[in-house]
Amino acid sequence: MTSQFTKVTHERVDFELDASGLLCPLPVYRASLALNQLSPGQVLRVITTDPGALEDIPALARQTGNTLLGTEREQERALFWIEKGARS
Amino acid sequence: MTDVRTRPGDALVDEADRRRRIALVASKGTLDQAYPPLILATTAASLGWEAGVYFTFYGLDIIHQDRLEKLKVASLANPAGPIQLPNLLGALPGATAAATKMMKKWMTDARMPSVPEFIEMSQDLGVRFFACSTTMGVMGVVEDDLIKGCEIAGAAAFLDFAADADVQLFV
Numbered sequence: 668m669t670s671q672f673t674k675v676t677h678e679r680v681d682f683e684l685d686a687s688g689l690l691c692p693l694p695v696y697r698a699s700l701a702l703n704q705l706s707p708g709q710v711l712r713v714i715t716t717d718p719g720a721l722e723d724i725p726a727l728a729r730q731t732g733n734t735l736l737g738t739e740r741e742q743e744r745a746l747f748w749i750e751k752g753a754r755s
Numbered sequence: 756m757t758d759v760r761t762r763p764g765d766a767l768v769d770e771a772d773r774r775r776r777i778a779l780v781a782s783k784g785t786l787d788q789a790y791p792p793l794i795l796a797t798t799a800a801s802l803g804w805e806a807g808v809y810f811t812f813y814g815l816d817i818i819h820q821d822r823l824e825k826l827k828v829a830s831l832a833n834p835a836g837p838i839q840l841p842n843l844l845g846a847l848p849g850a851t852a853a854a855t856k857m858m859k860k861w862m863t864d865a866r867m868p869s870v871p872e873f874i875e876m877s878q879d880l881g882v883r884f885f886a887c888s889t890t891m892g893v894m895g896v897v898e899d900d901l902i903k904g905c906e907i908a909g910a911a912a913f914l915d916f917a918a919d920a921d922v923q924l925f926v
Contacts (some may be wrong), residue, residue, distance in 0.1 A: 699801035
């Protein structure tokens with residue numbers, strides 16, 4: 668399986684991963700694969716619907732040395748902006 | 756502050772450089788019990804941790820080439836499980852097959868990977884699979900029966916790996 672993410676032209680977003688409809692551990696698994704493709708300083712936006720992702724994605728950022736820049740809730744969707752760290 | 760994970764004789768490693776590690780034991784060979792260790796190992800590897808799973812007793816079936824596709828849900832395993840039957844009826848022929856079919860449907864409907872897919876995902880992420888050598892001997896399983904990439908290990912070898920783990924779980 669490979670992570671599916673598409674490049675988007677948006678300020679502070681270099682790549683986007685839509686993990687809507689996916690349950691744990693898939694949002695974290697795919698976000699991790701996506702982050703591995705980024706260069707330091709690039710920003711990944713992750714979209715999730717799994718309630719567990721509200722804590723899982725911040726935990727992923729902490730554990731992998733990347734920076735959670737922001738989160739946003741819109742109804743059942745949650746959006747996360749993660750900046751790739753220098754040493755992750 | 757003393758780092759409890761640093762033991763006498765260990766090389767001094769910058770804590771920030773040290774990878775976390777999880778050691779899991781998979782001791783059950785039913786479909787429902789195959790998922791938790793594989794999910795945790797896949798997640799740990801996604802977090803950048805080192806991960807290893809020790810497959811022992813019926814858990815060895817999870818990495819047995821001929822058996823991993825045939826793992827079943829025991830209808831007696833969970834009285835509140837997929838098939839709502841009194842336990843006595845759970846012993847009837849067909850109850851296990853029905854419970855297994857139902858769980859597979861739940862997983863597919865929820866877009867969850869199958870056990871073989873989780874095995875592939877975790878191995879691709881570098882999760883180490885340890886096959887219990889005693890179980891192999893007792894059950895007449897040889898290395899060629901196992902999926903590729905397994906390490907045959909006794910308890911001491913696994914404990915040597917687990918001793919340096921931050922998290923150890925028995926499933």
